Amino acid sequence: MKPLVILVLFVTAALGHIPGPETHEAKWHLPGLTPPVIAAESSHDYDVRHYRIDLDLPMTDGSMTACCAIRLRSNVAALDSVFLNFVNLTCDSVKLGDDHLRFVDSYQFLNVFPDPPVAQGDSVTIDIHYRRSAATTNRGFYWYLKGSGNNRNHTVAYSITQPENSRYWFPCWDQPWDKAEAGCMVNITVPDSFTACANGLLDSVTTSAGKKTFWWTHRYPVSTYLINFAASIFSHWVQYAHIGGGDSIPVENFVWPEDSAQSVIAFAKVPDMVEFFSREDRFGRYPFPEEKYGHVAVFPFSFGGMEHQTMTTVHRYWILYVSESGIAHELAHMWYGDYITCQDWREIWLNEGSASYLDPLWFHHCYGRQSFEEAMQDYATAYFQSDAQFRRPLYDPGLNRMFDWGHTYCKAAWVNHMTRYLHGDTVFDSPGTWFESERAWADSFAYGTGTTHERQAIQERWLGDMGWFYDEWVFMAGFPNYTVNWFPRETADGWEIVIDVGQDNGAQAPDFFRTPVEVLVSLEGGGDTLLHWGIEANPQRDAFPLRARPVGIVFDPGKWLLHKVSITSGVEQELSPGVGVVRPVLHAPAPNPARGRATVRYSLPHAQDVALTVRDVAGRLVRELESGRRAAGHHEAEIRGLAAGVYLVRLEAGPVSETRKLVIQ
Incomplete structure (x- = not known):
């Protein structure tokens, strides 16, 4: 399935829709902003409780007229200013009940200035009437006209x-930690030949003067980036998925009519995916x-794809070319990202790493x-390539690198x-304590937000x-x-x-990773023994x-560790921190000075x-010791028969050239 995803992105690029760097999802960065340092919603002046968004879309251009009713609760003694994110839109009026409020609309x-101010703990609903012009650049809101480009069928x-x-x-x-606890309503008015969908359930469809309004209600806490709508010429068909407890x-599913038959194939496994993830011994009931x-x-x-809450948006090519991995990934986000959302964007690995693990599962x-x-x-492989280009921690990647694949x-x-692996939950068909800890994470932060340190605390209940x-x-x-070397000893x-074992981990990395390793040892005469090895030093014997x-x-036979390894056998000298595994290294000759004979070692x-x-x-040139292709690992050559004097031993390997002095007495 991975090559299909690559094919999809290649075809997309060929049509002029350029994917962002190293990401398969619908993720964007917003230059110039900084992730907030926020402990909880209560630290903000107000808490948004609910959004109601009424859109009127002509669909002949990218304009819209709209009203957003924001129900909020004051967290301060007298809330006299409500500061909102609002870009490339024009505000026409703001009302609190029947009263018009003063407002300032900047770029x-x-x-918005409530009058009188809102007392702490009180809730009010502010109605904001606004519009988007037809000439506005696509961002956040996207509109494309039928026939205006390749394959724009509708x-x-x-x-x-x-x-x-x-x-x-x-x-x-517009911050992930301020979830609207009472959910949202998204009501979309379009010409009556169009269909519109959004989060939650469709309450009704009303018709008036050649237009239809689709009334969608979502009653679960939701972050702003997970609220969505879409409108086009859609066919609509329904599957059913078991979520446990009967x-x-x-x-x-909303797709273009010509894609209906193919979408049945593309989405065929979705009910089974929902049932699998919802199992009580896996990740628990669909949220x-x-x-x-x-x-x-x-x-x-x-x-x-993009994991909008209860209504994932996918690229049409995921239907045409059947991206089962992508479809599973976005469904997994309902548990990781939607049910529990990263508190701010420093923590984005919590959303994406978990969803990315569930689709291989x-x-x-x-x-x-x-x-x-x-x-x-x-x-x-993708990580090693990314690490070679730009090394960084998972935590706090910066907005420009949030979504590097x-x-x-x-x-x-x-x-x-x-x-x-640390849980010992390694029998794939018998889920154990790691899955239990994942359900504890869900129970602890359900419909809220979570942080790396909170996730660590959950794991520590089982692992110390x-x-x-x-x-x-x-x-x-x-x-x-x-770098691993081994030898038998009677x-x-x-x-x-x-x-x-030695580790050469490079810049910004620990001197050594302490994650225990497993080594499978094959024995003479048949059979093997699995060793569990705690790593406590670098180097370590x-x-x-x-x-x-x-x-x-066999090092890491169960394939549980993200690592690279070079293995040799028979070298009885202990490894040192200078043993190179990232570039060719010529080690000092020994002994030095030497009487008649010396050994030269090098590593590739x-x-x-x-x-x-x-x-x-x-x-x-005095003597050629070795020439030609040599395998990865440690090598040695012996020097004999040189007259007394000072010599230079030189290793040339690709662009690397290293020289060591040798004294013969």
């Missing part, structure tokens, strides 16, 4: 706003059981362990995978102190880059294996007794051509 903000309007673009289609306090929900789940497919669309459930491992390996999605999914793990994997950058009682001579090892990060030579102090 990016709308400031006129379409829709909203896509993460992280902070809801302000481009309705006035709001209950079911409708899965409502919006009184309403629905659904999809609306739109085009043009710059990305793949679906693949394991549906297609087996190999499909799961392939998906996780794809994540690892390799970190926010792929590495974050691996953090979930490794946490599961997890500060070291979150420090290394979330608040610092990089990954463990292991003992009085039989055999043991001696294993050395440990010996493990065995019943027979060891003949081979990967297989490559080398030239190892001895030269005099004038640079003239």
